[in-house]
Amino acid sequence: MQNIRNRTCNTIVILNLLQQSYTLSNKHHFETRAIRQQSEKSGNREHSVPLYLTSSFTFEDAESMQATFAGETEGNIYSRYSNPNNDELISKVCSMEGAESGFAVTSGMSALFYALIPFLKAGDHLIASRALFGSTHQMLTQIFPRWNIDFTYVDGHDAGDWEYALQENTRILLLETPSNPGIAVIDLEKAGAFTKKHNLLFIVDNCFATPYIQRPIDWGADLVTHSATKFMDGQGRILGGLIVGKENLMEEVIFFARHTGPVMSSFNAWLLSKSLETLAIRMDRHCSNAFTLAQFLEVHKSVNKVNYPFLPCHPQYEVARKQMKLGGGVLSFEIDGGQSAAQNFKNKLKMITITSNLGDTRTIATHPSTSTHSKLTPEERAQVGITDGLIRISVGLEHIDDIIADIEQALP
Numbered sequence: 001m002q003n004i005r006n007r008t009c010n011t012i013v014i015l016n017l018l019q020q021s022y023t024l025s026n027k028h029h030f031e032t033r034a035i036r037q038q039s040e041k042s043g044n045r046e047h048s049v050p051l052y053l054t055s056s057f058t059f060e061d062a063e064s065m066q067a068t069f070a071g072e073t074e075g076n077i078y079s080r081y082s083n084p085n086n087d088e089l090i091s092k093v094c095s096m097e098g099a100e101s102g103f104a105v106t107s108g109m110s111a112l113f114y115a116l117i118p119f120l121k122a123g124d125h126l127i128a129s130r131a132l133f134g135s136t137h138q139m140l141t142q143i144f145p146r147w148n149i150d151f152t153y154v155d156g157h158d159a160g161d162w163e164y165a166l167q168e169n170t171r172i173l174l175l176e177t178p179s180n181p182g183i184a185v186i187d188l189e190k191a192g193a194f195t196k197k198h199n200l201l202f203i204v205d206n207c208f209a210t211p212y213i214q215r216p217i218d219w220g221a222d223l224v225t226h227s228a229t230k231f232m233d234g235q236g237r238i239l240g241g242l243i244v245g246k247e248n249l250m251e252e253v254i255f256f257a258r259h260t261g262p263v264m265s266s267f268n269a270w271l272l273s274k275s276l277e278t279l280a281i282r283m284d285r286h287c288s289n290a291f292t293l294a295q296f297l298e299v300h301k302s303v304n305k306v307n308y309p310f311l312p313c314h315p316q317y318e319v320a321r322k323q324m325k326l327g328g329g330v331l332s333f334e335i336d337g338g339q340s341a342a343q344n345f346k347n348k349l350k351m352i353t354i355t356s357n358l359g360d361t362r363t364i365a366t367h368p369s370t371s372t373h374s375k376l377t378p379e380e381r382a383q384v385g386i387t388d389g390l391i392r393i394s395v396g397l398e399h400i401d402d403i404i405a406d407i408e409q410a411l412p
C-alpha cells in the first residue's frame with residue numbers, strides 16, 4: 001500500500017478507503033478522484049479525514065528518527081516540512097492538474113513568489129503577460145527590481161510579442177489566463193511551444209479557471225500556481241496557495257519553501273481538501289450562472305462591453321474554446337458613465353456583496369480601479385483595459401434569476 005505522504009504524486013494511488021484496499025487511478029473521473037483521494041485511515045478507521053493539528057511527529061526509536069532525517073525512510077518529521085492534511089491536499093491538486101509534485105503555501109501570492117524565486121537570480125529577466133493580478137504586478141515592478149531581476153510585459157495574444165521581448169538572460173514566461181479583472185485569454189499551446197523552443201520555464205497562474213476547466217500542464221506548462229483562496233475553497237473562508245508541476249522543479253521549490261517557512265496550516269489544508277470534493281459541481285453552476293449573466297449584460301443599454309471567454313464577441317473566443325472546458329465563474333463589464341456610474345451601481349446593489357474576494361458561493365461586485373488594481377498608475381490600468389467604469393462580478397451560486405434581478409435594479 002502506498003502512503004500519499006510522498007510529495008511525488010504518482011498516477012496510481014492506492015488507498016485503504018474501505019475495508020479492503022481500493023485502487024484509484026487517472027482512469028477515474030475528476031469528480032471521483034476529488035472525493036476519494038484521501039490520506040490513509042488512522043487506527044480509529046474514521047470515514048472523514050481527521051485534522052492533524054500537530055507541529056511535529058514522533059519516532060519509535062532513535063534509529064528510525066535518524067533514518068527519516070537522512071531521507072532513508074519516508075515519514076513526517078515536522079509540519080513545516082509535511083503533514084498528512086497538506087499531503088492529501090497536494091496529492092489531490094496534483095491529480096487534478098496532471099502534475100508530478102506540489103507544495104501548499106499560505107496564499108496565492110506566496111504560491112507565485114515560491115514558483116518564481118527559486119529559478120531567478122540577480123541579472124535574470126522574465127517575460128510576463130501584462131494583464132496580471134495587482135499584487136503580482138507589484139512583485140514584478142516593486143520587489144524583484146531590488147534584487148536586480150528585470151521583466152518585460154507582453155500582451156500575450158501574439159507569439160511574435162514574446163519573441164520580441166526575449167533576451168539572453170530570459171529565464172521564465174509567466175502567464176495569468178484568464179486574467180484578473182479584464183478576463184484576457186492567452187493561448188497556452190502557443191506559449192508552450194515558445195517556452196520549449198527557447199528553453200524557458202513556463203509558469204501559469206490558473207486561479208481563475210481551476211483545474212476543472214483548464215489544465216496548463218497539458219499545454220506544456222512546467223509549474224502551475226493557485227490562489228486556493230478563490231474557487232478552491234469556494235466559500236470565502238481561508239487564504240491558501242498551491243504550486244504544482246514537474247518533480248525536478250518542485251524539488252527546488254520545496255527546498256526553498258521548507259527552509260523559509262511559508263507552509264499552509266494543516267487546518268487550511270484539511271478544509272481545502274474537503275472543499276475540493278465539490279469543486280466540479282460548484283464550477284458547473286458558477287459557469288452556467290456567469291454565462292447567463294454575461295448574455296444578459298451583453299444586450300443591456302447601460303453596458304458598453306462584457307468580458308467573458310465563452311461569449312463569441314470575446315477577442316480570444318476561439319482560444320478559450322480550445323483550452324477551457326467552460327467559461328469560468330468571473331466576468332467583467334464596462335458600465336456607461338465611468339467611475340461615478342460604477343460606484344452608483346455598487347451602492348444600489350441589495351444582495352450582491354461589495355468586497356474584493358472572488359470565487360465565493362456569494363456573488364461579489366468589485367470596482368478594480370479603486371480597489372484591487374488601485375496601486376497601478378492610470379496608464380498601467382489603461383493598458384490592460386481597467387477603465388474607471390469596469391466592474392468585476394464573481395458570479396456565485398445563488399439562483400441566477402435573483403443575481404440578474406439585483407444587477408438589473410442597480411443598473412441605470
Ligand SMILES: Cc1ncc(COP(=O)(O)O)c(C=O)c1O
Nearest residue numbers: 107108109133180207227229240
Ligand atoms: C489571479 C490571481 N492570482 C493570485 C492572487 C493572489 O491570491 P491570494 O489573495 O490568495 O494571495 C489573486 C487574488 O485575487 C488572483 O486573482
